[in-house]
Amino acid sequence: xxGVKEVLGAVVAAPLGWLARLLDTPLRLWQRLAGxxxxxxxxxxxxxxIFTVFVLLPLVINIAYSMTTGAALFLPxxxxxxxxxxxxxxxxxxxxxxxxxxxxxxxxxxxxxxxxVVLQVTLLIVAATITALILNRALRALSFxxxxxxxxxxxxxxxxxxxxxxxxxxxxxxxxxLVGMGMDPVNWLLERNYAFSAAIGVTIWAHLGFFALILLAxxxxxxxxxxxxxxxxxxxxxxVFWRITLPLLMPNMLVVIVLALIRxxxxxxxxxxxxGGGPGTATLFLTQYIYEVGFASLLKNPGLxxxxxxxxxxxxxxxTLLQLALGRKNERKGKLK
Amino acid sequence: MGxxxxxxxxxxxxxxxxxxxxDLTVDEGELVVFVGPSGCGKSTLLRMIAxxxxxxxxxxxxxxxxxxxxxxxxxxLAMVFQSYALYPHMTxxxxxxxxxxxxxxxxxxxxxxxxxxxxxxxxxPLLERRPxxxxxxxxxxxxxxxxxVRRPTAFLLDEPLSNLDAELRVSMRAELSALHxxxxxxxxxxxxxxxxxxxxxxxxxxxxxxxxEQVDTPLNLFNRPANLFVAGFIGAPGMNLWAGQAxxxxxxxxxxxxxxxxxxxxxxxxxxxxxxxxxxLRPQAGGPLQAKVRLIEALGPESVVxxxxxxxxxxxxxxxxxxxxxxGAVIELGYDPQSxxxxxxxxxxxx
Numbered sequence: 142x143x144g145v146k147e148v149l150g151a152v153v154a155a156p157l158g159w160l161a162r163l164l165d166t167p168l169r170l171w172q173r174l175a176g177x178x179x180x181x182x183x184x185x186x187x188x189x190x191i192f193t194v195f196v197l198l199p200l201v202i203n204i205a206y207s208m209t210t211g212a213a214l215f216l217p218x219x220x221x222x223x224x225x226x227x228x229x230x231x232x233x234x235x236x237x238x239x240x241x242x243x244x245x246x247x248x249x250x251x252x253x254x255x256x257x258v259v260l261q262v263t264l265l266i267v268a269a270t271i272t273a274l275i276l277n278r279a280l281r282a283l284s285f286x287x288x289x290x291x292x293x294x295x296x297x298x299x300x301x302x303x304x305x306x307x308x309x310x311x312x313x314x315x316x317x318x319l320v321g322m323g324m325d326p327v328n329w330l331l332e333r334n335y336a337f338s339a340a341i342g343v344t345i346w347a348h349l350g351f352f353a354l355i356l357l358a359x360x361x362x363x364x365x366x367x368x369x370x371x372x373x374x375x376x377x378x379x380x381v382f383w384r385i386t387l388p389l390l391m392p393n394m395l396v397v398i399v400l401a402l403i404r405x406x407x408x409x410x411x412x413x414x415x416x417g418g419g420p421g422t423a424t425l426f427l428t429q430y431i432y433e434v435g436f437a438s439l440l441k442n443p444g445l446x447x448x449x450x451x452x453x454x455x456x457x458x459x460x461t462l463l464q465l466a467l468g469r470k471n472e473r474k475g476k477l478k
Numbered sequence: 479m480g481x482x483x484x485x486x487x488x489x490x491x492x493x494x495x496x497x498x499x500x501d502l503t504v505d506e507g508e509l510v511v512f513v514g515p516s517g518c519g520k521s522t523l524l525r526m527i528a529x530x531x532x533x534x535x536x537x538x539x540x541x542x543x544x545x546x547x548x549x550x551x552x553x554x555l556a557m558v559f560q561s562y563a564l565y566p567h568m569t570x571x572x573x574x575x576x577x578x579x580x581x582x583x584x585x586x587x588x589x590x591x592x593x594x595x596x597x598x599x600x601x602x603p604l605l606e607r608r609p610x611x612x613x614x615x616x617x618x619x620x621x622x623x624x625x626x627v628r629r630p631t632a633f634l635l636d637e638p639l640s641n642l643d644a645e646l647r648v649s650m651r652a653e654l655s656a657l658h659x660x661x662x663x664x665x666x667x668x669x670x671x672x673x674x675x676x677x678x679x680x681x682x683x684x685x686x687x688x689x690x691e692q693v694d695t696p697l698n699l700f701n702r703p704a705n706l707f708v709a710g711f712i713g714a715p716g717m718n719l720w721a722g723q724a725x726x727x728x729x730x731x732x733x734x735x736x737x738x739x740x741x742x743x744x745x746x747x748x749x750x751x752x753x754x755x756x757x758x759l760r761p762q763a764g765g766p767l768q769a770k771v772r773l774i775e776a777l778g779p780e781s782v783v784x785x786x787x788x789x790x791x792x793x794x795x796x797x798x799x800x801x802x803x804x805x806g807a808v809i810e811l812g813y814d815p816q817s818x819x820x821x822x823x824x825x826x827x828x829x
Contacts, residue, residue, distance in 0.1 A: 366563035369550075369559070372551065373529075373530070374576060374577030375550075375581070
């Protein structure tokens with residue numbers, strides 16, 4: 142086997158080596174001209190160019206859009222309105238009653254997203270932790286079970302939405318099964334609470350494997366000796382979990398929580414395909430609101446959508462900074478050991 | 479309190495027999511060291527006494543009570559792990575208190591015990607620190623402290639010194655022995671280091687491939703090894719072992735050398751293995767052993783001479799002082815015939 146590998150390696154390496162030798166002389170020449178710092182810039186340039194065109198520029202344009210109004214596509218043709226779009230988004234006559242808000246849809250989407258984030262993340266973390274704890278035991282066919290839980294992560298979100306719509310639809314698989322067992326069918330996606338629960342359940346199903354995997358890695362990093370020491374001390378399983386497993390899992394747990402929060406705030410594709418935001422506005426989330434205001438509704442208002450996306454971006458930036466801070470803290474801790 | 483008896487302990491992992499029937503009694507207050515090469519089953523045996531693993535067959539008794547079916551927590555033993563197994567997120571104090579809190583012991587009693595153990599181990603200034611802020615030696619003390627506060631029937635120590643550097647290992651060795659004297663508790667100490675075993679043990683259990691080769695005091699093991707394995711394993715540098723043919727009170731080696739046997743030892747004619755400790759060889763003009771010097775390790779007070787006697791027989795001699803020998807020189811050595819060990823064809827000691 143190694144023989145084959147070596148031959149293959151040599152075959153692959155030959156043209157690369159040839160290319161490297163070909164580039165060697167011009168690059169040396171170029172380095173003499175540009176200097177070492179020049180070379181750094183030279184190698185960074187393509188990356189920076191792509192980043193600028195596809196990330197930085199759209200960001201700037203989006204900020205510019207948020208300060209304009211009208212349906213025109215190109216910035217110079219748009220009317221500057223300052224912070225008017227933000228005002229419109231945030232203005233309510235009575236903040237205890239969302240219906241009095243000028244953009245009541247935005248507020249409904251905000252409330253739905255808030256509720257979704259709290260419930261989905263809580264349930265997701267609990268489910269992922271339990272899954273990881275089970276997978277961490279010396280289970281028969283462990284790799285198989287790990288794969289089973291991870292497979293949904295590999296599916297495209299739209300496919301996830303379609304699969305579950307096929308199951309939960311009024312004429313879907315689940316209702317067929319219920320009727321087959323002599324029960325009444327349920328309008329899973331047409332009843333407010335069921336539809337909202339379905340959105341939570343389906344997104345948990347889709348992301349569980351990813352988070353369970355991170356937690357599982359954390360669990361496996363906990364030395365076995367610690368559990369044996371606890372066993373010698375006669376520690377009850379619950380106390381082992383709360384006093385040993387959970388504290389030692391905390392670094393991974395925090396990362397998982399923040400990542401889950403970020404993803405939950407961004408919820409869109411699975412839920413949109415599954416419920417389309419309905420029934421009514423029961424599962425209307427922020428991203429869908431932005432999408433519809435900006436692109437899908439009859440009265441397109443890209444400026445308003447841009448403003449809403451910036452508000453949402455603000456939330457995501459806070460969460461991301463939190464994650465980075467946690468990451469750095471873990472790194473420092475790692476070094477201390 | 480603290481008498482541990484093992485009756486025919488066996489352990490198999492699938493088709494592999496790791497322990498092949500171990501019988502052993504560890505007396506109250508004794509410090510017994512399990513020693514043997516890697517994979518001999520010494521750690522497995524300790525874990526079985528601890529209750530962390532279940533034997534496939536056999537019975538473990540502590541103070542006359544069969545504890546085989548009992549969980550680790552119900553055996554009243556404390557273990558010090560090779561990795562120390564300190565909880566990294568807890569302070570030293572919390573580490574020591576953790577096991578006691580499980581038993582719902584009053585806080586005042588816990589504090590007293592921790593204070594007492596900390597004083598004994600001189601770790602009082604470390605109590606509020608975390609394991610990550612301690613040196614290897616300090617962690618080791620905390621791990622021992624965590625065992626002491628539980629006031630166990632016996633201490634089980636699984637290679638506790640192997641993660642320390644050489645100097646610290648020597649001082650911790652002495653400290654552990656002193657601690658054993660002070661506590662008077664039964665201790666079982668596992669190590670692969672025969673020097674550690676020799677210096678610490680009341681009795682040593684030499685294990686090989688899941689079987690007990692010999693159980694005895696360190697000096698008896700050194701002076702009267704029961705078989706070839708123990709002869710080769712105990713003592714540093716290792717014993718010279720040469721195969722030969724016994725004939726009328728002497729042994730002829732493959733290289734032709736005739737070596738006299740101890741007076742009064744009846745050795746039947748035939749194949750035997752002769753053992754002589756390197757320390758028992760001494761320069762002797764016209765002596766029965768002649769060898770060509772290959773390497774000299776001058777240690778100062780003594781020198782270890784590696785030499786070849788021909789026909790594939792090597793020779794190790796520990797000579798006092800700093801003898802004036804050059805590589806390639808031929809030395810002549812003799813010995814007191816009473817210091818010779820003779821092993822039969824089955825590897826067992828004769829006489």
